[in-house]
Amino acid sequence: MKAILIANPKGGSGKTTLSTNIAGYLASHGRRVAILDMDRQKSATQWLANRPLKLPGIELMHAGNEKNAPVDWLVIDSPAGLHGKNLEHALKLVHKVIVPIAPSAFDIQASRDFLEVLHHEKMVRKGNIFVGVVGMRMDPRTRAALTLExxxxxxxxxxxxxxREAQIYVNAAFEGKTLFDLPPSLAHRELEQWVYLLDWLERIE
Ligand SMILES: Nc1ncnc2c1ncn2[C@@H]1O[C@H](COP(=O)(O)OP(=O)(O)O)[C@@H](O)[C@H]1O
Ligand SMILES: [Mg+2]
Known part of the structure; x- marks a missing residue:
């Protein structure tokens, strides 16, 4: 089983949006995929409950079952402020971590500290876990987006x-959908921005 953790200390940075869309992508490519929702707010769990049955299925993984799950991929959505034992637990399960960062001074500061913590993790230093970052909700005309870049x-x-900052993410989420469940003609501008991320995700290091 391959596993990925989506993490950032700030709420609203885009963790659940990224988690659900990655799961949707994998499911749309015929992979057996489950989401482990570590967040007490249970946004990903609720999203999954709204997912139409006719779409490629995504399972909900319950804590405690994650090690021997009968799936190809586990996507871990995490809460704001993930640290200490919970962070250690999540890191033990995965080989890749994605940190989505929203364009604001506070998000950048908190993310810098979190990336520093990750950098000092043994698994990361030894090259057993790979970390990548995503600029989330980018509006290229803004100073915030430039600063984040x-x-x-x-x-x-x-x-x-x-x-890009786009309503398509928000609207899809209402219906338990992802970009990868929409007609490509509707989502092509967004999908283009996912190409490198998805390639990195699937790459065997
Ligand atoms: N690229 C985007 N464009 C527009 N809205 C977005 C985008 N990414 C996330 N959002 C919205 O921002 C809010 C916070 O995102 P969410 O994924 O819930 O963050 P987190 O899980 O880190 O708290 C949600 O309302 C979500 O729909
Ligand atoms: Mg969330």
Missing amino acids: QFLKGLDLPILAYL
């Missing part, structure tokens, strides 16, 4: 994607 470029980490 500069911040990301200054990191010694792969920038997996810049995802």
Whole structure:
């Protein structure tokens, strides 16, 4: 089983949006995929409950069952403020971590501290876990987006994607859907921005 953790200390940075869309992508490619929802707010769980049955299925993984799950992929959505034992637990399960970062001074500051924590994790230092970052809700006309871009470029980490601020994410989420469940003609502008991220996700290091 392959597993990925989506994490950022800030609420609203885009963790659940990224988690659900990654799960949707994998499911749309015929993989057996489950989401482990570590967040007490249970956004991903509720999203899954709204997912139409006719779409490629995504399972909900219950805590405690994650090690021997009969799936190809486990996507872990995590709560704001993930640290300490819960972070250690999640890191033991995965070989990749994606950190979505929203364009604001507070998000950048909190993410910098979190990336520092990740950097000092043994599994990361030893090259057993790979970390990538995503610029989330990017509106290229804004100073915030520019500042985030500069911040990301200054990191010694792969920038997996810049995802545009777009209602298509919000609207799809209402219906338990992802970009990968929509007609490509509706989502093609967004899908283009996912190409590198998805390639990185599937790459065997
Ligand atoms: N690229 C995007 N464009 C527009 N809205 C977005 C985008 N990414 C996330 N959102 C919205 O931002 C809010 C926070 O995202 P969410 O994924 O719930 O963050 P987190 O799980 O980190 O708290 C949600 O309402 C979500 O629909
Ligand atoms: Mg969330």
